[in-house]
Amino acid sequence: MIEAIDLKKLSACIHCGLCLEACPTYRETGEEMSSPRGRLYLMRNYTEGTITATDPEFAKHELSCLVCRSCETACPSGVEFGVLMEQTRAILVEHGNGSISKKFIYSKLLQSKPLLKALQTATAIATKTGLTKLAAKLFSRSTSTGAAMSLAPTSISFPQSRPDLYRSNHPNGKRIGLLLGCIGDVFTSQVNDATIKVLNALGYDVDILPSVTCCGALAAHGGYLDVTRDLARQNVAVFKHDQLDYILSNIAGCGAMLKEYEHLLEGTSHADDAHLARNKTFDINEFLYLHHREDLRGLLGSSFSGKRIAYQAPCHLTHGQRIVNEPLELLRLLPGVETFALDDNELCCGSAGSYNIEHPEMGEALRKRKMRIIEDARPDIVATANAGCMLQLSKEHAMPVRHVIELLAEAIGRRN
Ligand code: SF4
Ligand code: SF4
Numbered sequence: 001m002i003e004a005i006d007l008k009k010l011s012a013c014i015h016c017g018l019c020l021e022a023c024p025t026y027r028e029t030g031e032e033m034s035s036p037r038g039r040l041y042l043m044r045n046y047t048e049g050t051i052t053a054t055d056p057e058f059a060k061h062e063l064s065c066l067v068c069r070s071c072e073t074a075c076p077s078g079v080e081f082g083v084l085m086e087q088t089r090a091i092l093v094e095h096g097n098g099s100i101s102k103k104f105i106y107s108k109l110l111q112s113k114p115l116l117k118a119l120q121t122a123t124a125i126a127t128k129t130g131l132t133k134l135a136a137k138l139f140s141r142s143t144s145t146g147a148a149m150s151l152a153p154t155s156i157s158f159p160q161s162r163p164d165l166y167r168s169n170h171p172n173g174k175r176i177g178l179l180l181g182c183i184g185d186v187f188t189s190q191v192n193d194a195t196i197k198v199l200n201a202l203g204y205d206v207d208i209l210p211s212v213t214c215c216g217a218l219a220a221h222g223g224y225l226d227v228t229r230d231l232a233r234q235n236v237a238v239f240k241h242d243q244l245d246y247i248l249s250n251i252a253g254c255g256a257m258l259k260e261y262e263h264l265l266e267g268t269s270h271a272d273d274a275h276l277a278r279n280k281t282f283d284i285n286e287f288l289y290l291h292h293r294e295d296l297r298g299l300l301g302s303s304f305s306g307k308r309i310a311y312q313a314p315c316h317l318t319h320g321q322r323i324v325n326e327p328l329e330l331l332r333l334l335p336g337v338e339t340f341a342l343d344d345n346e347l348c349c350g351s352a353g354s355y356n357i358e359h360p361e362m363g364e365a366l367r368k369r370k371m372r373i374i375e376d377a378r379p380d381i382v383a384t385a386n387a388g389c390m391l392q393l394s395k396e397h398a399m400p401v402r403h404v405i406e407l408l409a410e411a412i413g414r415r416n
Pocket of ligand 1 (some may be wrong): 022023024025026034035036039064065066067068069070071072081
């Protein structure tokens with residue numbers, strides 16, 4: 001499919017510049033072309049034919065965007081920047097900005113459970129034998145290999161075999177489809193374990209959707225929209241077939257992508273399935289906040305009593321899904337904790353999917369900015385709600401970084 005930039009969406013920009021200070025790359029560089037408005041100008045120039053898709057400056061500035069969508073929150077004119085950026089990148093990829101290795105990662109590796117298990121096994125061995133630490137020392141942090149190695153957690157578990165369905169001991173008759181995630185389940189599988197534990201405790205049977213691997217978010221950000229559309233079609237068919245009451249994600253980026261399937265499949269024969277799935281899809285924080293605040297209050301013990309917990313807001317929760325207060329409100333259910341949002345919480349930590357690997361210098365600058373804020377706040381624990389943020393904030397730092405759902409699960413496990 002030949003991609004095009006949606007001119008109606010593009011013309012919503014009134015060039016006011018109110019998005020500039022919300023943009024992490026603009027804040028770092030001070031360059032107009034590294035701002036949302038600058039990137040929109042370049043898209044406009046491309047649609048008017050004054051630059052071509054092979055112009056190196058066009059590619060440079062569009063590809064250096066984090067797709068954090070902070071500019072969408074700041075924009076008074078409702079510019080749908082994320083959609084426009086995905087369309088622009090697909091055009092850039094069509095004109096030679098892709099690579100065989102990226103195409104392999106998005107269309108093969110992330111969609112293959114055996115390959116993902118092999119990756120998890122190799123990474124588990126590398127972390128346990130200290131190979132990742134050694135490689136991180138050998139390769140400069142400003143290279144993609146060095147950046148990837150330095151992101152590996154100190155220890156990750158070997159792949160576990162999971163049952164297709166985790167049954168609750170106190171069933172409420174409802175079934176939840178949980179998106180385990182592709183890379184998320186490799187590096188932060190404990191978050192899925194915690195999610196299943198909390199949902200089972202609340203009476204839900206949890207279907208781990210064995211035939212679903214990837215949501216397609218990384219492919220969309222990389223400019224491989226055709227891969228994402230294929231995944232969207234396959235996934236909505238599974239969601240329909242499995243007769244789920246709800247579809248949940250605990251990874252902010254994946255949840256945002258699932259919620260965009262409806263838009264992505266608009267006008268196709270899968271539009272009705274996508275609409276059906278959209279009405280059942282929630283982020284885990286959103287779902288628990290909407291349906292189970294009081295139930296959780298009765299289940300949570302005081303394991304974190306006396307702790308100061310800072311909340312780091314993932315971009316695809318705050319800007320992509322407009323879920324801002326729900327995680328904080330859930331943390332406030334933990335007895336005896338002090339919970340607060342970090343300063344400048346709208347700004348990306350530099351993780352942004354694979355951005356910190358593809359743009360290690362900018363990713364590192366943004367991580368350091370975030371770490372200074374965390375150090376000033378002196379929390380006991382940093383809580384967040386996205387696998388990528390967890391890895392980025394844990395890098396070279398002893399501060400415990402946990403997913404909100406991990407804290408809830410642990411507090412259920414240790415009732416006083
Ligand atoms: S998506 Fe993020 S990095 Fe990209 S232009 Fe908008 S605010 Fe800047
Ligand atoms: S994207 Fe929105 S905030 Fe930014 S310049 Fe355009 S209209 Fe203004």
